Amino acid sequence: MQKIGSALVLIVLGLIIIAFPLLGVIPFAILTGLAVLFLGVGLLAVGISSMGQNKGWGIAALILGILAIILGLGFIFIPSWFSFAAAIFVFIAGIFLILAGIAAIASRIEGGMVTGLIGIILGIIYILVAIYIKNPLYLGILIGLWLLITGIMTLIQKD
Template sequence: MEKNGSALILIVLGLIVLAFPLLGIIPLSLITGFIVLFLGIGLLLGGVAQMGESASIGIVEILLGIIALVLGIGFIFNPGLFSWLVGFIVWIVGLFLIIAGIIGIFSKTGGSRWNGVIAAIIGILYITVGTFIADPIILGVLIGLWLLITGILMLFIKE
């Protein structure tokens, strides 16, 4: 049931980010902060779910989740931090997704492998789109898609 609960939370978070990629007129630092915060929550949930299968992979995902949570909270409460890191945000989030994808690919379960492939592909897309287009709506949609697809795969691929 723990896996299904995590999957449902990821699906809900994905739908929230897809429905409100800009969250109205909130400044860009808040938007990015919330997106990175959701990414951190997703990585933490993935790490906790992974702990039963591989403690080392779970710990790496949890550490990435904590880093993402700290960055997300920093972006929300300190716009100056956002301004200072604005050029690196796309790379940070994209690299988190790629690293989480690689971890998923090397996981022992088949469902996690597919989650890993999806995360790595979306991470590469995130970096590419962020570098050349830099549209926060598209970047928010990519994070939403990752959360939604990961949640759906967790629900339907049983091991």
């Protein structure tokens, strides 16, 4: 039951980010903070639901989730954090996706290989999009895709 709840949270968060990647006219700093915050919430959900199956992956996802939440809230509420991180903030989210992918592969849980590879690929694409396109719309969509795919993979995994 907990796995289904976590999967649904991931799917809903993914759909929200895909549907509203720019959230109207909210400044770029807040958008990035929200995307990283949602990534952190998603990682926390995955970490909590994975603790019974694989403690290593669960702890890694929890740590990454907490770091992402702290960074996301910092970007939203402390403008100087965003100013300081302006040159590297986009890469942070890409790195989180890559690290989450590596941790999922290392966990050796069923579906972890697919979810991990998707996270690594989307993280690399995220960084490339950040370098060459610099459009927050596409960056938000990539995080939304990762959350959506991870949620779906969580739902279809056997216990």
